Amino acid sequence: MQMKLKIIADEAKNMYNLRLGFIKIMKKKEILVLEDLLGSNKKIASEIRKELTQKGILTINFMSSPGAGKTTLLERIAEHMRPQYHMAVIEGDIETERDAERIRAKGIPAWQIVTGGACHLEAKMIGKLFPKIPPDLDFLFIENVGNLVCPASYDLGENIRCVLLSVPEGDDKPKKYPKAFTTSDCLILTKSDLLSVVPFDSERAQKEALEINPKLTVFMTSSLKDLGIKELVRFFITSRQLFLDKNA
Amino acid sequence: MHELSIVASLFEIMEEKAQEKGSKTIISVKLQVGKLSGVVPEFLITAFDMYKKGTIAKNATLEIEDIPLTIQCKTCGKTMVLDDFVFICLECGSQDLKTVTGTELLLEKMELEL
Ligand SMILES: Nc1nc2c(ncn2[C@@H]2O[C@H](COP(=O)(O)OP(=O)(O)OP(=O)(O)O)[C@@H](O)[C@H]2O)c(=O)[nH]1
Ligand SMILES: [Mg+2]
Ligand SMILES: [Zn+2]
Numbered sequence: 251m252q253m254k255l256k257i258i259a260d261e262a263k264n265m266y267n268l269r270l271g272f273i274k275i276m277k278k279k280e281i282l283v284l285e286d287l288l289g290s291n292k293k294i295a296s297e298i299r300k301e302l303t304q305k306g307i308l309t310i311n312f313m314s315s316p317g318a319g320k321t322t323l324l325e326r327i328a329e330h331m332r333p334q335y336h337m338a339v340i341e342g343d344i345e346t347e348r349d350a351e352r353i354r355a356k357g358i359p360a361w362q363i364v365t366g367g368a369c370h371l372e373a374k375m376i377g378k379l380f381p382k383i384p385p386d387l388d389f390l391f392i393e394n395v396g397n398l399v400c401p402a403s404y405d406l407g408e409n410i411r412c413v414l415l416s417v418p419e420g421d422d423k424p425k426k427y428p429k430a431f432t433t434s435d436c437l438i439l440t441k442s443d444l445l446s447v448v449p450f451d452s453e454r455a456q457k458e459a460l461e462i463n464p465k466l467t468v469f470m471t472s473s474l475k476d477l478g479i480k481e482l483v484r485f486f487i488t489s490r491q492l493f494l495d496k497n498a
Numbered sequence: 499m500h501e502l503s504i505v506a507s508l509f510e511i512m513e514e515k516a517q518e519k520g521s522k523t524i525i526s527v528k529l530q531v532g533k534l535s536g537v538v539p540e541f542l543i544t545a546f547d548m549y550k551k552g553t554i555a556k557n558a559t560l561e562i563e564d565i566p567l568t569i570q571c572k573t574c575g576k577t578m579v580l581d582d583f584v585f586i587c588l589e590c591g592s593q594d595l596k597t598v599t600g601t602e603l604l605l606e607k608m609e610l611e612l
Contacts, residue, residue, distance in 0.1 A: 278610065278612070281610060282607045284606060285511050291507075369499055372503070429536040463585065
């Protein structure tokens with residue numbers, strides 16, 4: 251009898267403990283965080299911008315879909331910048347050193363970031379290259395990974411952001427990929443030599459891009475025929491002058 | 499598809515905040531995702547479910563609040579929601595606008611087990 255009572259008592263105790271445990275497990279707390287998921291990238295980017303600005307280096311980020319002509323345009327820009335201005339290029343690609351090699355062949359310092367799968371560059375990747383960047387540069391170009399979507403979310407510490415749209419891609423792209431256009435300062439319509447063979451309404455492309463972002467400065471270039479490159483380079487040189495005056 | 503790297507930063511913040519509060523289990527997470535944030539909510543959910551395995555959020559639920567694109571016109575002063583990405587005031591046609599909401603990519607809150 252006593253034995254049985256003890257068992258019942260033990261069981262009650264166990265159940266009580268279990269319930270305590272249960273209550274303890276279910277104790278919840280809601281916390282308000284309100285943190286930007288890109289906050290750490292933004293912080294690194296602003297440090298990069300500050301350091302490059304102190305050195306008088308104007309940094310330009312090129313974004314476009316694969317093959318819109320970023321590397322070819324940089325090759326032409328290199329020819330137009332010489333010999334007065336010093337430039338260097340950071341190349342972002344998923345695989346291969348190819349683009350950096352093309353730039354080096356022009357006598358321009360270039361570093362390749364191989365992302366190994368990542369579809370965009372992040373500020374910390376640029377930060378890692380920092381010790382290599384010579385302080386006497388005038389311009390640092392960053393060629394982002396070919397992708398019209400993802401790179402747009404990442405500030406790399408640049409002063410000017412350019413989106414390239416090539417004629418064969420079609421004039422309807424600004425509305426379809428708005429983020430790249432809303433966050434850019436310049437729109438460069440590339441491969442203008444193909445206007446005679448591909449239907450591309452450059453008025454429409456410009457109009458729709460400016461509806462999304464009225465602050466865009468628009469350029470039309472052909473790297474193949476060396477058209478519009480001089481104007482673009484002049485814009486970069488003027489921007490750098492303004493930037494130097496502002497930060498003097 | 500940069501949603502996976504966004505989710506990686508999300509988990510860094512989640513784990514740090516949970517640790518601060520002494521919690522080892524995250525029950526739920528709520529994000530604010532603006533229409534102009536550049537991420538696709540569906541991909542975020544997929545990436546979250548892949549990433550959470552074996553973490554302190556392994557059973558956590560994810561809620562996403564879609565934040566519309568809201569602008570304030572600097573010419574007429576009106577505030578309005580834009581349904582597409584045409585940055586023109588629907589009242590007066592001005593292009594001098596300020597974005598009020600729509601660029602958010604925020605971890606708003608989470609529920610922890612203590
Ligand atoms: N017709 C014509 N073709 C061009 C022009 N610029 C570049 N191309 C061609 O377009 C192709 C791609 O050019 P790239 O400069 O490699 O393009 P990219 O944007 O650097 O490509 P990724 O780095 O792979 O994203 C090459 O075959 C170029 O020869 C141009 O102005 N006109
Ligand atoms: Mg390239
Ligand atoms: Zn208005």
